[in-house]
Amino acid sequence: IAAPQADMPTTTQLAAVSGAMAIGLGAFGAHGLKTKVDPAMIKIWETASHYHLVHSVALLAVSVGHGHLSKRSLRLAPPLFTAGMALGAITPIGGLSLIAGWLSLAL
Incomplete structure (x- = not known):
């Protein structure tokens, strides 16, 4: 590689x-x-x-x-995506974190 x-x-x-x-x-x-x-x-x-x-x-x-993308979006989205993956098994927190991560990119 x-x-x-x-x-x-x-x-x-x-x-x-x-x-x-x-x-x-x-x-x-x-x-x-x-x-x-x-x-x-x-x-x-x-x-x-x-x-x-x-x-x-x-x-x-x-x-x-x-x-x-704005700097604010780039600071906010990664922790939300990480929380979504880490908390995915805790319904609905994981999914809501992923949704919030996507929405934060719109800021």
Whole structure:
């Protein structure tokens, strides 16, 4: 694997790693877990993998278009996204944190 480009923003690098992880984890769920866990759990895994991939693409879009975002948005959104991921199992706090993170980008 080549070293990252020196001029590539860290958020772009994180988006790329996150996207690769989303694909890898999705494949693991589809191929590695299918015969080992209940089908209902596979459905949960699929949903989580989908959200992960969608947010990876969104992170890439925010990284590429960061010049159009306010500094306040860029300070507020990351903690909200992190809280959303960390608290995802605590319904509805995780989802609400993710929603707040997205809305903070509109500020």
